[in-house]
Amino acid sequence: MSVESSAHTAAPRRVVIENCAIATVDARDTEYTSGHLVVAGNRIESLGSGPAPAGLEHVARRIDGTGHLVTPGLVNTHHHFYQWITRGLAQDRNLFDWLVTLYPLWAGIDDEMCYAAAQGSAAALLRSGCTTSTDHAYVFPKGGGDILGAEIRALAELGMRFQPTRGSMDLGESHGGLPPDTCVEDTDAALAATAEAIDRWHDPSFDSMLRVTAAPCSPFSVTRELLRGAAELARAKGVRLHTHGAETVEEEAFCREKFGMGPTDYLESVGWLGEDVWMAHCVHLNDSDITKFAATGTGVAHCPSSNARVAAGIARVPDLLAAGVPVGLGVDGAASNESGELGAELRNALLIARLRGGPAALTVRQSLRLGTMGGAKVLGREHEIGSLEPGKLADLAMWRLDGVSHAGLADPVAALVLGAAAPLTLLLVNGREVVEQGALSRVDEEEIARNVTRAVTRLHGG
Template identity: 50%
Template sequence: MRTIVEHCAVIATMDDAGTEIADGSIVIEDGVITWVGAGPPPATGEPDERVDGRGAVALPGLVNTHHHLCQTLTKAWAQEGDIFSWLQELYPVWCGIDAEWVRAAASAGLAQLLLSGCTMSTDHHYAFPAGSAGLIEAEIEAAAALGIRFHPNRGSMDLGTHNGGLPPRELCEDRDHVLAETEALASKYHDPGPGSLLRIAVGPCYPLTNTPELMRESAELARRHGLLLHTHLAEGRDEESFMLEKFGLRPLDLLDSYGFLGDDAWLAHCVQLSDADIGLLARTNTGVATCPSSNLRLGSGIAPVRTMLDRGVRVGLGVDGAASNDSGNLMAEARQLLLTQRAGGVDRALTAREALRVATRGGAEVLGRGAELGSLEAGKRGDVALFSMETLEMAGAEADPVAGLLFGGSQRATDVLVEGRPVVRNGALVKVDEGAIVREARRIGTRLARAD
């Protein structure tokens, strides 16, 4: 299959040199970019798909490195809480999660991501109420139906109020069951091959919701099977004192003691870090998913992204769950990253291009796909997002349309390709009806709101 994206106003390739190409075109053959350059593409006959890029900025597909898709049905709950009180208010609601809920929530959350130019997302699903089944399978089906590249985590919790942790017992699982299910999911679904659309990761939720045994054994399982490893860390302001009291170690040192850090691991948030912590992340090449909107919503603070990048830490962008974002638009999140890093002054902030790089190439590197994704270069996979300049947001940003995407607040992609296949066309989903997704999400969301 051959796809041609032609005559983009500008292509921001995100290659090592930061090349930007005016009047740029891209040729994608069987999922792989074979040519990127200025002007019309080389004559190779009529393509199977032709995308008109005139008046649009082309970016590599954005990559979302942290989410809890199930929370898409619990927006605007627990509005005044910090991370710990927010969790306590929402845990009882999440005790009702089932496959129908997850399918509807994942469809809505992943559709919003796709429409914001995101072509690859992870999900960190850790709430498995007793008796629930088929939850990860439901979100895998939703992702496949939409056409997005998907890296779900098999999450877990086994440290509840009954044994000294945070969540209710109904959301805690047996350790052996978690490990067996994770292995079963990986053997059924994980595709390590080139151009993979589906990879499974291992995601114990958090050191205050998981026993040291499950944290350690999750890391061992991930490495035994060549899977990536994910958890939350250094988010709320009270986390350090809780972990010192319970385990006698600061958060990152605790995780290090579990053998968790490494170039196959990435951590959500990393807001509350010491200088030594940043050094440890860099030394171990551990990745970070920064989630600026969620960190503001819960009053956690602003992650030191500028410093982490300067010291060589791999950083990707995440929207986080929609109970704390409470949106899931990755382009809007890139703008949030740009602006939050300026809270301490503009002299050591990110540029718009640096924020876009974190949202594209940074994310691809954090999810272990840096060799294949994250930039528009010959040999990489054909994941592309186009944003029209002919919109109210972009009108007037002609001086620098690439930076204008963030400064102007462009939020909806006009065309999105995954493996060279259109999944968004003219601002609409290609494979699934957006209205049907909204109706189903609202049907269950209404039931949850009434049950409260």
């Protein structure tokens, strides 16, 4: 990659990429075998076939993209950053047993540990081409400090677009829930903390780097009152809603025993279906559930690697897409997906879908769409990110495909999705470089590793 710098300093700063393949993931799936893309400030100014227009002013950087594919930045729709410091544990457990094993450990987290965990999680995401991530923080131990604020600070330092969710649990073991009582909050306190987080941090603007979502954890860890209250709060404040849903057969059995209905019907009964809602996993949806998701516009965060790690099952992603349900990809917590990389989920989503539905169940372009525009739609940001189009925010990834692992693969999208993990030459978020030549641009990666090691040692009492 050759780079030329100019002396121009006047706004808008322009970055020009030329001679690259481009997959726009727009409504027509427009692609260019050799094209250009111009970024002005934090917006995509133009793109198309052939070289960039002549006479552009204020070009701060001109990049020769020969041998590269440019795509929208990937969008991560479900994660648990704090789990970065509990990776490698409970390796052979189903979800409920895995949670029971790890809850006592998570009860010891604090804001300093979560800052380090968020750094590690975001580093892995950025290095795999992810420009926007959510995070579902739902464990807030007494005396743990400002956990959500610590995550927000970490993500701002790395330069990632962030949509954290203020999670909560208020149904402990003593009242029939799964988590220990030490991990849950009082219902009113959880709602008050959620409202405070929205008021403190949520930015609804077009180019927002930070939006907040209300997110009670799951049907087996929260009360009806918390679910209803969170839905009312979120809609009053104009923010989105997120939770886990229909993840395992154990969750299905829990809901039928406690509420006399399956997870989808239960969540519907407390106001949790709608265009402002997305749910993680949704592995065990029947035809009626899928119809309800489609009719209400409820979104799904598909987490193929995590689902496989805890043997939750294979989500009906092709059926969801065929019904018109918004679907994005998620890493899920690093304690059930130790790599923490979103790029790998493109491949795993396709392979796992084909295990269930055959060789045509999901195409490489559908998989790329899940990881880009699908995720943007799920987060309510499809007009801002998720595709490469003039006027949209300049969140994009530039993948090298002419190296030894990818040279000769005729279809660049297939090379990205089916091939080995592609080296990331450049990642822009909001028009700014956050990854260059596979390395983080804004922070010291070795310092992140040291911070994570110290946090793990503290958590385990060392």
